[in-house]
Amino acid sequence: MITGQATQLKGRYDVVVAGGGPAGLAAALGAREQGAQRILVVDREREAGGILWQCIHAGFGLHHFKEELTGPEYAQRYLEQVLEKEIDVLTDTFVADIDRDRRLKLMTGREGIRVIEANAVVLAMGARERTRGAVRIPGTRPAGVMTAGFAQKVVNLHGYLPGRRAVILGSGDIGLIMARRLTLEGIEVAGVFEIMPHANGLSRNIVQCLHDFDIPLYLSHTVAEIHGRERVEKVTVAPVDAQMRPIPGKAWDIDCDTLLLSIGLIPENELSRQLGVRLDPVTNGPIVSSGMETTMDGVFAGGNVVHIHDLVDFVSQESLLAGRNAGLYVTGNRPPTDNIRLSPGENVAYCVPHTISSERPHTIYLRVRRPMEKCSIRFGTVLEKKLSYVFPAEMVTLTVQPKFLENFHGDALSVDVVAR
Amino acid sequence: MNYDVTIIGGGVIGCAIARELARYRLGVILLEKECEVGFGTSKSNSGIIHAGHHSATDTLKGRLEWAGNQKWDSLCAALGFGFERIGELTVAFTPEERATLERLLTSGRAKGVSGLEIWEPARLRREEPNLSHDIIAALHAPTAGVVNPYEACFTLIESARANGVHVAVDYRVEVLSRGEDGWTVKGTGPDVASRFVVNAAGIFADKVAAMAGVGTFRIHPRKGEEYLLDKRLRGFVKRIIFPLPTATSKGILVIPTFDGTLMVGPTAHETEDRSDITTTLPGSDEVFESVRRVVPGISERDCIAEFAGLRAAAEGEDFIIGPTAAKGFINVAGIQSPGLTAAPAIAEMVAEILADEGMDMVARDDFVPAVPPHVRFATLPLDEQVRLAGDDPRYGRIVCRCEHISERETVDAIHRGAHTLDGIKFRTRAGMGRCQGGFCSWRCMELLARERGVPITEITKRGGGSWVIRRREDGEKP
Ligand SMILES: Cc1cc2nc3c(=O)[nH]c(=O)nc-3n(C[C@H](O)[C@H](O)[C@H](O)COP(=O)(O)OP(=O)(O)OC[C@H]3O[C@@H](n4cnc5c(N)ncnc54)[C@H](O)[C@@H]3O)c2cc1C
Numbered sequence: 001m002i003t004g005q006a007t008q009l010k011g012r013y014d015v016v017v018a019g020g021g022p023a024g025l026a027a028a029l030g031a032r033e034q035g036a037q038r039i040l041v042v043d044r045e046r047e048a049g050g051i052l053w054q055c056i057h058a059g060f061g062l063h064h065f066k067e068e069l070t071g072p073e074y075a076q077r078y079l080e081q082v083l084e085k086e087i088d089v090l091t092d093t094f095v096a097d098i099d100r101d102r103r104l105k106l107m108t109g110r111e112g113i114r115v116i117e118a119n120a121v122v123l124a125m126g127a128r129e130r131t132r133g134a135v136r137i138p139g140t141r142p143a144g145v146m147t148a149g150f151a152q153k154v155v156n157l158h159g160y161l162p163g164r165r166a167v168i169l170g171s172g173d174i175g176l177i178m179a180r181r182l183t184l185e186g187i188e189v190a191g192v193f194e195i196m197p198h199a200n201g202l203s204r205n206i207v208q209c210l211h212d213f214d215i216p217l218y219l220s221h222t223v224a225e226i227h228g229r230e231r232v233e234k235v236t237v238a239p240v241d242a243q244m245r246p247i248p249g250k251a252w253d254i255d256c257d258t259l260l261l262s263i264g265l266i267p268e269n270e271l272s273r274q275l276g277v278r279l280d281p282v283t284n285g286p287i288v289s290s291g292m293e294t295t296m297d298g299v300f301a302g303g304n305v306v307h308i309h310d311l312v313d314f315v316s317q318e319s320l321l322a323g324r325n326a327g328l329y330v331t332g333n334r335p336p337t338d339n340i341r342l343s344p345g346e347n348v349a350y351c352v353p354h355t356i357s358s359e360r361p362h363t364i365y366l367r368v369r370r371p372m373e374k375c376s377i378r379f380g381t382v383l384e385k386k387l388s389y390v391f392p393a394e395m396v397t398l399t400v401q402p403k404f405l406e407n408f409h410g411d412a413l414s415v416d417v418v419a420r
Numbered sequence: 421m422n423y424d425v426t427i428i429g430g431g432v433i434g435c436a437i438a439r440e441l442a443r444y445r446l447g448v449i450l451l452e453k454e455c456e457v458g459f460g461t462s463k464s465n466s467g468i469i470h471a472g473h474h475s476a477t478d479t480l481k482g483r484l485e486w487a488g489n490q491k492w493d494s495l496c497a498a499l500g501f502g503f504e505r506i507g508e509l510t511v512a513f514t515p516e517e518r519a520t521l522e523r524l525l526t527s528g529r530a531k532g533v534s535g536l537e538i539w540e541p542a543r544l545r546r547e548e549p550n551l552s553h554d555i556i557a558a559l560h561a562p563t564a565g566v567v568n569p570y571e572a573c574f575t576l577i578e579s580a581r582a583n584g585v586h587v588a589v590d591y592r593v594e595v596l597s598r599g600e601d602g603w604t605v606k607g608t609g610p611d612v613a614s615r616f617v618v619n620a621a622g623i624f625a626d627k628v629a630a631m632a633g634v635g636t637f638r639i640h641p642r643k644g645e646e647y648l649l650d651k652r653l654r655g656f657v658k659r660i661i662f663p664l665p666t667a668t669s670k671g672i673l674v675i676p677t678f679d680g681t682l683m684v685g686p687t688a689h690e691t692e693d694r695s696d697i698t699t700t701l702p703g704s705d706e707v708f709e710s711v712r713r714v715v716p717g718i719s720e721r722d723c724i725a726e727f728a729g730l731r732a733a734a735e736g737e738d739f740i741i742g743p744t745a746a747k748g749f750i751n752v753a754g755i756q757s758p759g760l761t762a763a764p765a766i767a768e769m770v771a772e773i774l775a776d777e778g779m780d781m782v783a784r785d786d787f788v789p790a791v792p793p794h795v796r797f798a799t800l801p802l803d804e805q806v807r808l809a810g811d812d813p814r815y816g817r818i819v820c821r822c823e824h825i826s827e828r829e830t831v832d833a834i835h836r837g838a839h840t841l842d843g844i845k846f847r848t849r850a851g852m853g854r855c856q857g858g859f860c861s862w863r864c865m866e867l868l869a870r871e872r873g874v875p876i877t878e879i880t881k882r883g884g885g886s887w888v889i890r891r892r893e894d895g896e897k898p
Contacts, residue, residue, distance in 0.1 A: 044818055094818035105802070107826070109817035112809030113802070131856040133648070133725035138700045141727065143881035143888050147858050154862070160877065160889040186896055229695055230885035245701075270822075273652075 009090065009108075012117040013038045014330040015323070016104055018095045018271060019124035021050020022312050023303025023319035025078040027122040028087045030323025035331045039087045040116075042106060044094040048082075049075035050126060051149070052312065054156045057177055059204075063313035074312060095125075098275050102298060120298045120326040123272055123286065124319060127265040127304035129174070135263055137169075139226030142233075148174040148262040155181060163258030167235050168192045169223045173201040173310065175262020180209035182260075190254050191216040193223055193237055195244055198371055200264070200393050202310055223259065224251055232257050265308045275299065282350040283307040289338050290356045292322035293329075300326045307352050307365065310395050314365065318352075321363075335360070339411065342379075346416035347372060349392070358405040366396050366415065374420050379404070380413040390417055423447040423586075423614035424779065426605050428593050428628055430457030432569060432763045433755050434620035435576035440767035441774075442583035445782045449612055450577070450585060451605065453592035455883025456843050458573030460622045462760070463846060464697065464729030466646065466675055466686060467569045468660055470758045471508055471561035473528025473536060480739045481758060484769070486531055488762035489563060495764055498789040499579060501571035502678035508564035508660035509539070509548065511555045511714060517664050521559040528561070535562040550656050550717050564660055566678045569760055570846035578791050578836060583784070588612075589839075590883065593621075596631040602748060603632075616748045616779065618770060623694050623732040625740075625753035634744040637753065641694055641730040644686025645703040649722040650854055654680045656717065663714050672710035674718070679849060684711045684718065686729070697728045724854050731756040741769060743777055750774070795832070798824035819867070820860040822853025830864060834871045841865065842882040861888070 014036040017024040020043030028041045041048060052060070055071025062068055065077065082089060092109040102118045129147040144163055151162040152174060166182055168175045171194040179189045192210060197220050199206050210217050218237070224246035225236040238251035267285040269277075277286045278295040285306040286294040293300050302319030309315045328334050338355035342364070351366040366377075368390045376386045377396065383404045390396060396417075425441060427434045430452030438450045454460065472486035496503040512518040521538060528536045539558045544551060551558075581587055591609040602615040621628040626639040654676075661674040675683045687703045708720045734740055734754030739762070741752050750773055752766060759766075775781045797805060797815055809815040814828035825848045833847035841857070844850055844864045851857035851864065865888065869876040880886045 044821065092817060094821060094824075096818075096824060107809070107816045107818050107824075109813055109827070112813050112816040113806045115802070128855045129858055131724070131854075131858060133723050133856055136647075136699075136701075136704055136720065136723055136726060138704070139698050141697075141699075143886040146861075150858055150861065154889050158862075158889075161892055162889055164890075186892075225698070230880075230882070231887060 009111060009114055009116065010038060010040075013040045013119070015039045015120045015122060015326045016116065016118035017041045017122040017124055017323070018098070018104070019043060019050070019126055019305070020045075020048030020089060020091065021124065021126050021303065022052060022075065022078065022315050023126065023305065024048070024050070024122070024124035025082050026316040026319040027124055027300070027302050027323030027326065029078070029081055029085060030320040031120075031122070031327040032085045032087060034324045034327025034333070036120075036327040041082070041087060041089045042093050042095050043089070043091050046092055048079060048089050048091055054149075054152045055177075056156045057181070060312050063311065064316055078316075095271060098271055100276065100296070119330045120300065122319070122322050122326050123277075123294070123299065123301040123305050124303050124322075125268040125271060125305045127267050127308055129261070130264045130266055132261060137223055137226055140228055142226070142228040142231050144228070144232035144257050145226060145259045146261070148172070148178045148260045151178055151258075151260050152181065155185060161185060161187060162260075163187060163256070165190060165256040166258040166260055167223065167237070167254055167256045168260045168262060170194060170261060170263035171199040171201050171206075171217060172262035172264055173205050175260060176201040176205040176209040178260055178262070179215050180213055183213045183215065187258075189215050190256055191218055191237075193218045193221045195220065195222040195240055198392070202394065222246055226259060232259055235259055265304065267305050267308065269305060272301070272305070280350060280354065282344075283352065287354045288352060290353045290360065290362050291325035291328075291335060292318065292353065293325060298329055300329075307350065310393070314395065314397065317363070318365070340405070340408070341412040343412055343414050345414040346418055348415050348417055351415050356400065358408065359402055361402060362400045364398055364400055368392055368396065368417050372417060372419060375417055376420055378416045378418060380408065380410070382408050382413070386420065421612070423449045423612065425449075425616045425618060425774065426451060426603065426612055426614040427618045427620055428605075429460070429620035429622055429625070430454070430573070430577065430587070430589070431460045431462035431620065431622050432458065432573050432576070432760055433622070433752055433766055435573045435580065436763040436767035437618060437620060437752070437770050438580035438585045438587075439576045440771050442580045442585050443783055443787045444771070445784050446779070448580075448585045449614070450580070450587050451591040451593055451607065451609070451612065452587070452589050453608070455590050455839055455880075456837065457577045457587070457589065458570045458846070459842070459882060461729045461732065462573050463570040464646075464727050465569055465644070465757070465760055466673060466683070467566050467677060468673075468675060468761070469503070469505075469565035469567055470761045471528075471564035472533040473524055473531060473561060475758065476527075477531055480741060481762065484739065484762035484765045485758045486533060488758070488765035491764035492565060492567065499572070499575035499791055500793050501575045502568035503565060504678055505563060505565035506659055506676060507560060507562040508662055509558040509560055510662040510664060511551065511558045512664060513554055513556065515556075518557045520664055521557060524559055533561065533563055536560070548657055548659065550715055551661065552714055552716055555714070560659075566660065566675065567760070568678050574837060574847055575791055579789070582791065583787055593628060593631070596628070596749075598632070598746060598748070616750060616774060616777070618750045618752060620752045620755075622755065623730050625732060625751065629744070629751060629753065632744070632746045632749040634746045634749060636744075637734050637740055639732050639734055639754065641691050641696070642733050642756070643689050643691045643696060643728050643730055645699045645707060645726065645728045646683055646685030647704065647707055647723050648725040649682040649684065649718065650724050651681045653682045653718070653722055656682060657715060661714055663710065672707050674711060674715050682718070684708070688731075691730070694730065697730065699726045699728050703728075725852075725856055739766070741766065742773060748777070750777070795829060797826050797829055819863045820848070820850035820853065822855050822859070823849040825850040825860070827867065830867050831871055834868060838868075839872075840880050840882050840886075841868075841888070844868070
């Protein structure tokens, strides 16, 4: 395993990247590509690479590298480039604070507390998993209730087992991947329970992780109660009514000692909030321009900290753009500001970026609120693209070329997904 | 070994008594069935040091509430747990409720509770802009405070130990027998002999009294559910907010905890089951619906964690403190709310009872009231942080990213008594923040294993069978 190490921490950098996961590494490379000189990536873990180290399954890089890699392989490729480009990486270091003058307070296991300055900052702190409190599952509070990501770390990074018989709440991708992993490790998975009427993970994961292993998926079901004083002993599961409340008469108990939660990810924006960057209440991430710049001058953001992605390839792509723009910013080549605001309309939960320019091509990411078949995406009246289906669990990605905006003179475009 | 006093139960009451008795030349042992002290009701409550004016003076609990309230400043100065007098507001929505506030004001003043004052809407809007605008008046009581109750237990016992008190955890008392010159205590550890036994067993106090042959009362547990909110709401209200009881609710409070996060609760429902610390959907609905009436900006979407605790209510609803028909067996039972508030006063009362019962109470001249200060690294000024982390880089290594707790603070907590993940959590706050241990659990487990020299598979959440991870067994697939 190769990771870069900052030999000597400098007092000032051109670009400091907060977070050394796939987003941060791509952003650092983007900044270097555009001529930024002193670049530092800071990560609180012992190795950079983020969540990828514990994702030992394949399925990464199909878009970006055009081959199927495991998480660690994907991380390794980026880390090698980062080293080659002589980008400093400081691990075991926590960015505790960033102020408006772009001074960063670092807590480091090696050097104690340090304050450094940056000409530009890229926020790449990723996301954290939602926990039990966020969904208020009634019952006791025993050991054995854990997020799917924690179980993944225990099994894949440390070689221990989280229990003997598990139930999984939520059909997020990490939960699906862990359903398969636990089964392979000899732990019985009694079922995956999803409160929504549709699954929350990628279709390929439903097939490869559940169907192929005969693990049942119960849609419109939830865990209604947790039992057990010291360790989980059983859970009560039940179908839910239209208000998403468990229907008591139809509940049943499942013996298990482990309850994995895969109930969603939340962008980790504590630093952004302290800094005063404006956040989008839907994504819970910063509002960004087409150059991935936040509402604060010289502060950029990319990856899951902005909005939750399904695939690391898009995290890398988006963050590369954030890094490039940070590079352009510090070398004084910042492009003209955007002139069109995108506003989510019919069946669109959000779009990223929040603004675009009529001068440049853009990749737009969006999520729909509900599944739809035979539909199209409309950008006002300037562009319409047909889609065979859309699904909340699958991010929609599309490019908008400047030629479509030639005759558009407004300052806002409504983005709608409508039936054909 | 032969002791003068055995204290059964290491809740805030047992811990406060242990520390009080540590002032005297006595051999004292405290026995606690859980793996750490404070893991019963004393960590699962609202953490309020009640202002003193709510309960009537003709009850023991009414008297001890105000007496206890006044002792928390000096206790905090010596032990350094989280405590602050943030004040409370009891709010009125109707003219009838306003009249009740006037009555509370008069009776509180008669008791000697200082600073009571009725606030009119203009003042209220200015001081607490997020309260419902339907509130027409509020009674302000500056003597109310909030405390981290588990920290109070941990530091009380640390101080007691430092002054010679013995403590046995994982010790469940099962049999009490009275002999010639005192009691023999049997349970899940070596036998203990002592002249006196103090029963501070919380919701099991009636069972322990029965073991001594004086089962004259019954504890009927009353459950309270509480919900903790994201720290984004820090400062949303600055004081503890009490509604007046209504026909539908006994009064759900909004509590700015010492650490700045808001907590809402508790419910109050009788339960037969003494192990029932479940939270429920109806409980959660009740809490959030009541709270919305008082602070409309709070919703269940802000919830990050929940818990429930059991009030050890006795028939008659008052505290039962005093000697019994069984010589040398002293009850400190029925300690429901405001038991936490009253704890320091109860401890002094128990010392007086022991003296009355013939115990020779000679003050020690080498009693050390203070424990070494706890470093709360995240709250220190930058230059101080730089200095500390320069001396020990473990202050720079993050363990809990939500609450910014360092490795050094975690290691200190372990050396000061934390045996479990909850033990670390309640000493340092690591795991109490919005990610609820998702990030720090593994780091805490590694540190516990390293510092205690045990395999990581032996680390538990809160002792007993609360294991977290396991090793693959021999022959187990794959
Ligand atoms: C929801 C709720 C909110 C509250 N809010 C407040 C508040 O805001 N302010 C306030 O002043 N009070 C409050 N209270 C009341 C307060 O929490 C209690 O009065 C106080 O914690 C009681 O302490 P204790 O030591 O008696 O009980 P506990 O903390 O329960 O301690 C008893 C101990 O005895 C041990 N034990 C039992 N049996 C045995 C045995 N056989 N052998 C060995 N050990 C044994 C138990 O394990 C336990 O640790 C609240 C209570 C609840 C439930």
